[in-house]
Amino acid sequence: MTYLPKHFEETDPAILHALVQANPLATWVVPQQGELLVNHIPLLLDADRGEHGTLIGHVARANPVWQALADAASVAIFQGPQAYVSPSWYPSKQVHGKVVPTWNYAVVHAHGVARCFDDRERLRALVTRLTAVHESPRAQPWQVADAPADYLDSMLSAIVGIEIPVQRWVGKWKVSQNRAKDDRLGVAQGLEELGTAQADAMALLVRNL
Template sequence: MYTPRAFALDDLPEIHQLIQHTRLAQLVTFGEQGLQASHLPLLLNPDEGPHGTLYGHLAKANPQCKDLQDGSEALVIFAGADAYISPSFYPAKAEHGKVVPTWNYIAVHAYGKPEAFTDAERLLAVVTALTDRHEGKRAQPWKVSDAPVNYIDTMLKAIVGFALPIERLVGKRKLGQNRSQADINGIREGLATSLDVRDQTLARFMPQGVSK
């Protein structure tokens, strides 16, 4: 991911927070069948390894499982908030007109060599943790133990789990930090007044700004 210094995100706790707030990640691998990608909910253990360890699972029928079992390097993409930035947001447009559209966004790329596993106990732990995470805020959370034991056992036999110790992290917050304070304020105001909730979300991440 191309990351100019002005947009680089290096703070590990903040990167971990962005990872944990991303509900669906993209797992990308390259193997005998070329590039493959899967969209997955993942768990992060921030205290396991220097950069943390990711956990997830794939359907055993997914051909990407072979890449995990081969231990080739994987890329996991965590895409955060994003929004189109109109030149109309910039006061500079009225001053000199030398402005163009862009796209602001937050993203984290995690790299590492996954370890695949099919042990039923480890799989159950991952599935249970994922379920508890996403059911936790519901009024009546569903639990894995609500399903018949033999049914869960059958489901576990149909998946492959993986642990991915993160070897390298690249974080990026492209939020107009390279523009003037006035332009940054214009971006924030333009996004905050948008009818698109995704624009409003990115507005909340906007920095106070730096002088160009």
């Protein structure tokens, strides 16, 4: 379970999906015999498959995680913008001083029972789709067909496909909702003055409350 105060909860599927699509590298946690297997793999969201969408990706065949699924619940965690928040940014600090540091972040948890597949044509279609998505910003995108056929076959033999039909989404947007408006504006300004991509992204979330 996730500690999730109501004012930090995000339930809009479009917002959750957007974070997943912008931050596809998931921390995927699978239980096995009293332990937790933790892997970091890029997952693509197929929003139209299943009631809540389906996540798809692949792991190395040498990775034991695909043999440990056995109908066990798993969770894929997607990390969005995050930033330290200094209490010096709150105007209320000058009024009463009752402020402390905190950390803002936006995360999505996708819960579901994963399953694996190793059908060669499905794997080829999967890596083709993943490649097309991630190469799309490039002026001259690399394509799966660019690799020699025998080399590609050997690479496909070394992976196992993973799909996770999502049973439940959990979104936590801790972006200063619990502060007064003046404090929120102070946080946004403080973040923007840092001039980093993460801080700018978090500042935008705070300003859009």
